[in-house]
Amino acid sequence: MKAILPGSSATASDEPVILGEAAEPEPAGDELVVAVEAYSVNRGETFQLDGQLDRRWPGWRPGKDVAGTVLRAAADGSGPAVGTRVVAHPPAYGWAERVAVPTSSVAALPDSVDAVTAAALPLAGITALRLLRAAGPLAGRRVLLTGASGGVGHYVTELAAASGAEITAISATADRGARLLELGAVELLTSVHQAEGPYDVVLESVGGDSLPAALAQLAPGGLLVWFGQASRTPVTLDFFAFFNGPDQGAIRHFDYTVSDSTYGQDLAALVRLVAAGRLHPEIGTVREWSRTAEVIGDLRARKVRGNAVLTVA
Structure with missing residues (x-):
């Protein structure tokens, strides 16, 4: 074949x-x-x-x-x-x-x-679904999403906005991120350094200097979920910077392959949302x-x- x-x-x-x-x-x-x-x-x-x-x-x-x-x-x-x-x-x-x-x-x-x-x-949709489960309840919470203009970011934005989250999306250019505003993001920025926290949840997928900059915007007791390193640049974190940053902030590593549900079950959920006009x-x-x-x-x-x-x- x-x-x-x-x-x-x-x-x-x-x-x-x-x-x-x-x-x-x-x-x-x-x-x-x-x-x-x-x-x-x-x-x-x-x-x-x-x-x-x-x-x-x-x-x-x-x-x-x-x-x-x-x-x-x-x-x-x-x-x-x-x-x-x-x-x-x-x-x-x-x-x-x-x-x-x-x-x-x-x-x-x-x-x-x-x-x-x-x-x-499949990959982008399942990742988004499981990422939002890892983030926990989002109604009324401020969410910072980096690397938002890829497949995962569009799904995360629409699903999280439907859950009542206030999403700030980071895209390399305004043009690449324009659709995110239509899907429910309340703010679109072209650099994580432009973000004004605090954010209850940070969803980070870029790596390099993006992660520490995003971490600095985390609210006390907030959660940063690290789900990618699209820049292919390693991350350097300064432990002592935490004393001036989020009090008791947590960083969680995310692996989309680990879940209580099967890929088929999550695909079925995504298909139902698309068929109902709730996911685009x-x-x-x-x-x-x-x-x-x-x-x-x-x-x-x-x-x-x-x-x-x-x-x-």
Whole structure:
């Protein structure tokens, strides 16, 4: 079958991926096979492709966000039947004509949610949902969100605003962040240094000097949830600065893979919200999958607002 394969070099300057041939998926007993119609590209996958994050599976190929139709049901009888339209979150290998996915990582799609919209949901949507659970009740609370113009940030903003939070969103440019105001942010800034705290909750995804600057805006007893390092720049914190900063402020490391719910359960919740008109995936570009390398380049250059979706011909 045709699939998107890692390029010959791990350096960002070379072609990151190529369209080639791969073996057909061999599903385990609790896995179904999806005929892929669309998939989304995430920044984390671009980091894996350029060698900045581990590739944890032998023969690794990228692809964690897919939507399509069940081609082969799971042998153990779990999950949707053949012919069911689904959205899925495989551990990898999803940028292909077909992919095997655990049934616990799949949710059925209603007719009102198309494959392109659904493909933008898995990684970014699940991360946003679980991030807000980690943050706790948000009604009436001030929230500072950095790196807000990506896929996760758009979901977090709309979901948190619907919960009654007052969100200050940080985006590199006003243009990239404009949609966040429409989704419920009360303030849009282009630098964390412009923020005026205190904030009850800080959701930090940039790293570098962004995290300590955001931490300084935390209210006494507040919570900073650290869920990414998009700048790829390490963070340096000064312990003694805490004496002039938030009293008893807490920093929590966030890992979206750790949850009491399955990926399938959270995908089903996201699909219900989209179908009800309560969640609106921000899709910055939709292109045919032969242009995946081009899209990766645009993501690295921060030219895409929200999610980037590729359609499989």
